[in-house]
Amino acid sequence: MSEWEVTAGWYMNLAAVLFVIGVAGMLLRRNALVMFMSVELMLNAVNLTLVAVARHLGDVDGQVAVFFVMVVAAAEVVVGLAVMVAVFRRRMTASVDELAELRG
Amino acid sequence: MSEVFVFGAVALASVIGAVVMVAHPNPVYSALGLMGTMLALAVAYVAQAAHFVAAVQVVVYAGAVMTLFMFVIMLIGVDRVEDLGERLPGQRYLVSAAGLGLLGVLLSAGRRAWITATPQPDPVNGSVEAIADRLFQDWVIPFEATTLLLIVAAAGAVVLARPGSPRRATDDHE
Numbered sequence: 300m301s302e303w304e305v306t307a308g309w310y311m312n313l314a315a316v317l318f319v320i321g322v323a324g325m326l327l328r329r330n331a332l333v334m335f336m337s338v339e340l341m342l343n344a345v346n347l348t349l350v351a352v353a354r355h356l357g358d359v360d361g362q363v364a365v366f367f368v369m370v371v372a373a374a375e376v377v378v379g380l381a382v383m384v385a386v387f388r389r390r391m392t393a394s395v396d397e398l399a400e401l402r403g
Numbered sequence: 404m405s406e407v408f409v410f411g412a413v414a415l416a417s418v419i420g421a422v423v424m425v426a427h428p429n430p431v432y433s434a435l436g437l438m439g440t441m442l443a444l445a446v447a448y449v450a451q452a453a454h455f456v457a458a459v460q461v462v463v464y465a466g467a468v469m470t471l472f473m474f475v476i477m478l479i480g481v482d483r484v485e486d487l488g489e490r491l492p493g494q495r496y497l498v499s500a501a502g503l504g505l506l507g508v509l510l511s512a513g514r515r516a517w518i519t520a521t522p523q524p525d526p527v528n529g530s531v532e533a534i535a536d537r538l539f540q541d542w543v544i545p546f547e548a549t550t551l552l553l554i555v556a557a558a559g560a561v562v563l564a565r566p567g568s569p570r571r572a573t574d575d576h577e
Binding site for chain 1: 476
């Protein structure tokens with residue numbers, strides 16, 4: 300093991316760690332904004348796997364897919380943050396625990 | 404050998420940023436942690452010859468998206484330390500167990516699929532020209548569809564966040 304080579308597997312392991320941190324943040328935090336950031340972290344982790352595989356296969360299609368993921372994520376952030384602003388204006392809170400009007 | 408150091412720095416910075424994002428009680432520091440993770444991932448993209456994707460990562464994600472997050476954090480005034488106490492009994496333990504389980508599954512699947520595979524001999528070309536060639540030939544229909552998506556998202560955001568939205572008058576009775 301004198302010559303270490305960084306393969307796609309290294310980056311995919313890093314992406315797995317980041318994805319799991321994002322899942323944990325989604326489940327542990329109650330602030331809607333931080334939960335939303337956790338979703339962004341998961342999207343970034345998946346982008347990292349796509350780039351790693353694109354390099355591994357020598358095919359640029361994976362990077363084009365990352366481009367589309369970024370476009371959809373940008374649209375998602377715009378709408379999601381608008382929803383959060385609208386909710387905050389009515390309820391004066393960003394905590395998902397206090398948005399419990401539908402409980403039986 | 405130098406790529407090992409680049410990978411180590413990227414991995415350390417991105418994981419620290421992600422943990423700060425999840426664990427810090429102040430949402431402003433959470434946003435800064437996520438920004439650090441995104442910048443570290445941009446370095447990882449450069450190390451994997453994805454130059455255009457790295458530039459877009461910095462401009463769109465670390466720039467525009469995180470600025471939008473900062474705007475909303477300041478706008479709705481949650482830029483202060485919040486209570487991180489857990490109200491659901493056992494939630495932390497369940498999340499830890501589920502997270503470790505998911506990590507184990509992902510790592511073992513990745514190990515089986517990728518560590519042993521031999522990499523492609525010819526390197527991928529991630530320049531703007533290469534991306535544009537593929538984007539405007541094979542992916543031109545999805546590319547045009549994203550324009551529709553962006554217009555709908557922008558219009559939806561305007562309608563949702565407008566103060567005098569007509570929906571307010573109908574369900575203001577509670």
